[in-house]
Amino acid sequence: MVADIGYGVIFIAFLVALYSVGAAIYGDRTKSAGWVESARRAMLLLWPLISISAAALIYLLVTNHFEVSFVYEVISRDMPTYLKITAWWGGQAGSLVFWSWLMSAFASLVTLRKWDRDREFLPWVIVVTSLTTAFFLALVVFYENPFAEFWRGPDGKLIADASGNAIKSMFAPMLNASLAIPTDGNGLNPFLRNPGMIIHPPMLYLGFVSFVIPFAFAIAALITGRTDDRWIRITRRWTLWAWLFLSCGLVLGSRWAYDVLGWGGFWGWDPVEIAALMPWLTGTAFLHSVMIQEKRGMLKQWNMLLIILTYALVIFGTFLTRSGILSSVHAFAESAIGPAFFTFIGITFVGSIALLIYRWPDLRGETEMKSMLSREALFLLNNLLFISVLVVCFWGVVFPIISEIFTGQKVTVGPPFYQTATGPLFAGLMLLMGVAPLSAWGHSSLKTLGRAIWKSVIAALVITIFLFFTYTANPIALVAFFLVAMVILVTLQEFWRGTAARMKAQSENAFTAFWRLVGRDRRRYGGYVIHLSMMLMAIGILGINLFQIQTQGTVPVNSSLSLGGYTVKYDSVAQFPGPDGQQVTRAVVSVYQGNNYLGDLYPRIDYYPTEKQNMTIPGDRPTLKDDLYIILVDWQPTSTNGATFKIFVNPLVNWLWIGAIIFLFGIIFAAWPDRDAERVPARSHHIHQPDANQTGAAD
Amino acid sequence: MNESTLSTPRRGVPLWAQIIIWVSLLALLGIVAVELNRSQQGQVGRGDKISNFTMPLFSGYELNGQNQFNLADYHGKVVMVNFWASWCKPCEQEAADLEQAWQFYRSDGRVVFVGVDYVDTEPKARAYLAKFSITFPNGPDLGTRVSQLFRIKGVPETYFIDPQGILQYAQIGPFSSVDDIKSIINPLLK
Numbered sequence: 001m002v003a004d005i006g007y008g009v010i011f012i013a014f015l016v017a018l019y020s021v022g023a024a025i026y027g028d029r030t031k032s033a034g035w036v037e038s039a040r041r042a043m044l045l046l047w048p049l050i051s052i053s054a055a056a057l058i059y060l061l062v063t064n065h066f067e068v069s070f071v072y073e074v075i076s077r078d079m080p081t082y083l084k085i086t087a088w089w090g091g092q093a094g095s096l097v098f099w100s101w102l103m104s105a106f107a108s109l110v111t112l113r114k115w116d117r118d119r120e121f122l123p124w125v126i127v128v129t130s131l132t133t134a135f136f137l138a139l140v141v142f143y144e145n146p147f148a149e150f151w152r153g154p155d156g157k158l159i160a161d162a163s164g165n166a167i168k169s170m171f172a173p174m175l176n177a178s179l180a181i182p183t184d185g186n187g188l189n190p191f192l193r194n195p196g197m198i199i200h201p202p203m204l205y206l207g208f209v210s211f212v213i214p215f216a217f218a219i220a221a222l223i224t225g226r227t228d229d230r231w232i233r234i235t236r237r238w239t240l241w242a243w244l245f246l247s248c249g250l251v252l253g254s255r256w257a258y259d260v261l262g263w264g265g266f267w268g269w270d271p272v273e274i275a276a277l278m279p280w281l282t283g284t285a286f287l288h289s290v291m292i293q294e295k296r297g298m299l300k301q302w303n304m305l306l307i308i309l310t311y312a313l314v315i316f317g318t319f320l321t322r323s324g325i326l327s328s329v330h331a332f333a334e335s336a337i338g339p340a341f342f343t344f345i346g347i348t349f350v351g352s353i354a355l356l357i358y359r360w361p362d363l364r365g366e367t368e369m370k371s372m373l374s375r376e377a378l379f380l381l382n383n384l385l386f387i388s389v390l391v392v393c394f395w396g397v398v399f400p401i402i403s404e405i406f407t408g409q410k411v412t413v414g415p416p417f418y419q420t421a422t423g424p425l426f427a428g429l430m431l432l433m434g435v436a437p438l439s440a441w442g443h444s445s446l447k448t449l450g451r452a453i454w455k456s457v458i459a460a461l462v463i464t465i466f467l468f469f470t471y472t473a474n475p476i477a478l479v480a481f482f483l484v485a486m487v488i489l490v491t492l493q494e495f496w497r498g499t500a501a502r503m504k505a506q507s508e509n510a511f512t513a514f515w516r517l518v519g520r521d522r523r524r525y526g527g528y529v530i531h532l533s534m535m536l537m538a539i540g541i542l543g544i545n546l547f548q549i550q551t552q553g554t555v556p557v558n559s560s561l562s563l564g565g566y567t568v569k570y571d572s573v574a575q576f577p578g579p580d581g582q583q584v585t586r587a588v589v590s591v592y593q594g595n596n597y598l599g600d601l602y603p604r605i606d607y608y609p610t611e612k613q614n615m616t617i618p619g620d621r622p623t624l625k626d627d628l629y630i631i632l633v634d635w636q637p638t639s640t641n642g643a644t645f646k647i648f649v650n651p652l653v654n655w656l657w658i659g660a661i662i663f664l665f666g667i668i669f670a671a672w673p674d675r676d677a678e679r680v681p682a683r684s685h686h687i688h689q690p691d692a693n694q695t696g697a698a699d
Numbered sequence: 700m701n702e703s704t705l706s707t708p709r710r711g712v713p714l715w716a717q718i719i720i721w722v723s724l725l726a727l728l729g730i731v732a733v734e735l736n737r738s739q740q741g742q743v744g745r746g747d748k749i750s751n752f753t754m755p756l757f758s759g760y761e762l763n764g765q766n767q768f769n770l771a772d773y774h775g776k777v778v779m780v781n782f783w784a785s786w787c788k789p790c791e792q793e794a795a796d797l798e799q800a801w802q803f804y805r806s807d808g809r810v811v812f813v814g815v816d817y818v819d820t821e822p823k824a825r826a827y828l829a830k831f832s833i834t835f836p837n838g839p840d841l842g843t844r845v846s847q848l849f850r851i852k853g854v855p856e857t858y859f860i861d862p863q864g865i866l867q868y869a870q871i872g873p874f875s876s877v878d879d880i881k882s883i884i885n886p887l888l889k
Contacts, residue, residue: 323735338735339735342728342731342732342735345728345731346728349724349728350724353720353724357711357712357717357720358711360711360712361711398727398730401730401731401733401734402730405730405733
């Protein structure tokens with residue numbers, strides 16, 4: 001009954017979404033405000049409708065309705081209630097509902113804004129967002145229905161197809177059939193039972209979904225021919241929030257991999273990780289290049305291309321994960337939605353590129369690039385570097401497929417390929433992070449740049465030389481640490497320069513001056529905080545990639561293993577049932593540094609009998625210097641209680657997580673709504689009246 | 700994108716550029732379509748003719764002294780292809796049973812076992828083989844070629860090819876006993 005309501009409502013939502021697309025197009029063609037308003041209201045109806053359907057699904061999950069196939073697949077009786085709720089996005093069908101639900105929420109938010117000055121965008125924004133929502137709803141309605149149920153024939157047997165698989169359907173497949181109710185379900189994949197994993201998918205989905213909004217405005221601008229920077233100003237904050245969610249999703253995913261996958265790393269260049277990174281790369285490039293359009297009226301074509309690419313990559317990434325085309329830790333079970341997805345990608349991609357080509361002449365820049373060292377030139381270079389990283393990633397994902405088509409052999413490109421190819425590009429991006437904030441809009445010369453940067457460069461060199469004598473002689477590490485030091489110093493200098501200027505000009509004390517400085521231009525200083533956090537993250541990434549050491553050994557009780565100055569003594573092991581139906585095997589080890597006792601760690605293996613799956617959960621001891629990370633590989637209860645441990649020492653890796661937290665803070669700071677976000681000074685004022693901070697080195 | 704080259708107003712994208720854009724876009728969609736089609740085929744099924752493949756074997760796990768396994772060489776015999784990995788816990792359930800079955804058939808000479816180590820590292824794989832005292836031929840699935848051929852979805856999976864080279868049975872997941880394995884091979888020997 002509840003399942004029927006859930007399905008019925010989602011079907012109605014699908015029809016409403018289609019209606020809203022049709023009404024918006026008709027309203028725009030006939031210049032009828034009434035039809036457009038009707039389309040807008042239809043779009044506002046989507047979120048409440050999908051919420052009802054979602055509530056039905058959650059109800060079925062929490063109350064163990066195993067006759068519903070989705071419930072049977074993702075939960076079991078022994079799961080705690082909060083996991084039963086989050087299992088909503090633990091499987092293909094449910095997560096499509098979840099995606100549609102988020103999409104409709106964002107669509108509603110955008111329609112609720114004031115439209116006075118941008119009325120002509122409205123119908124086309126509705127068309128794009130409603131069409132995207134309708135597509136995801138169609139996947140739920142026609143392909144992956146979470147409400148489909150199992151049935152039993154009049155003979156009492158489960159109704160199955162020829163190959164023995166139980167038939168799932170909304171309606172009785174034969175006369176006198178009744179619902180088949182299994183006693184228990186399969187349970188949620190143990191990998192998804194980690195708190196980080198509970199928030200990681202929603203964050204990624206939020207990031208993906210919110211990028212649809214800038215895309216919708218871009219398409220509206222292309223269709224209506226209003227190709228000035230209005231669409232960018234409206235969506236600037238959306239883009240920042242989208243970027244925040246996507247970044248948050250990536251960081252949580254990395255942390256989860258580090259905590260749960262037990263291979264001592266956080267990023268494996270898995271195709272699905274790359275699929276999520278690719279829109280992040282174009283999104284980051286977009287965030288930078290829109291500033292050039294706002295300030296200088298340039299790169300309009302490029303910005304359109306970037307937002308179209310970002311949207312396409314969002315959809316493409318979702319497609320890769322869900323169609324079963326890739327094998328990966330992230331892949332959903334095999335599914336029939338591939339062809340539908342493929343068609344949707346084809347239509348949106350071809351449609352938006354055609355529109356872009358049609359409007360190409362209208363998107364010409366208002367000014368030309370005058371200096372290769374101007375800030376706009378450096379921003380463009382930054383964009384090209386981001387796109388190069390994207391090309392490397394894209395090639396890595398597509399190359400195995402191409403090679404299979406042309407040579408018949410599947411090759412996989414591993415982490416070494418990505419690391420070698422993207423390393424120099426990331427170094428280039430770091431260099432730009434150091435130089436670009438010092439360059440001026442319009443015009444900079446080597447002389448002005450040099451004057452602004454020399455102090456930081458010399459200080460960074462001193463730090464690097466110090467590191468050479470005290471820490472490492474690895475040339476890659478030294479170059480990277482030099483860049484990190486330079487960027488940090490340049491950025492701090494920028495904060496100091498602005499504060500000092502205010503202290504002098506407004507005779508404020510240092511604290512007030514600093515507070516007002518960053519408060520007045522939060523996008524700029526939030527951006528600098530993000531740069532600083534990126535450098536902290538870079539320290540962590542360099543540490544784990546260049547200096548990680550590991551060892552493995554089997555030891556009897558009371559014996560120890562040593563690595564990197566740590567001694568790990570195996571004390572005991574115990575088996576006991578866990579709170580979540582799993583069988584826990586937990587070792588106790590004590591950690592010493594020299595003769596100093598530092599504490600106990602508890603690496604463990606959780607065995608989930610229902611799912612027949614093991615989870616290896618490391619014991620780790622984080623410090624700013626390094627992270628001691630111990631995995632219980634195996635243990636033998638009989639042969640004198642020996643156990644096998646794998647031990648990693650991951651130097652500096654915790655700076656990655658510290659940096660990530662500052663990074664998220666930086667984005668929130670930059671994206672937080674102003675009291676009047678819409679009132680932005682016209683561009684011409686910006687060019688002709690640059691304040692001291694805006695021009696940086698030119699003063 | 701290059702602002703300075705577009706000097707005349709209302710000049711659109713040149714035809715050659717449009718052609719390049721559309722051709723590469725279609726090529727990309729084509730590639731994805733091919734791959735999608737492939738992934739929709741599903742696993743190989745009973746009655747499929749298995750095309751020939753070769754794979755290297757770990758030293759110490761050769762077959763008749765050869766460090767290469769070539770399926771065509773064993774035409775006329777029953778071939779059991781078992782996909783496994785050292786990181787795969789369910790594989791451990793069946794490892795001892797597989798070895799026991801191999802000891803049962805090896806003197807007969809009409810049955811060949813080959814283990815395909817899927818996405819793994821050699822030291823770990825060797826430790827696994829040693830742990831379960833496995834003696835039948837085993838080798839790495841370089842470039843996942845063999846698993847691609849069988850379109851496996853995970854490990855363990857086991858495929859039984861009859862003397863005519865036709866797939867007769869596919870076991871998804873581990874075997875529960877050595878009799879399980881025998882009950883599949885024995886009918887194929889008749």
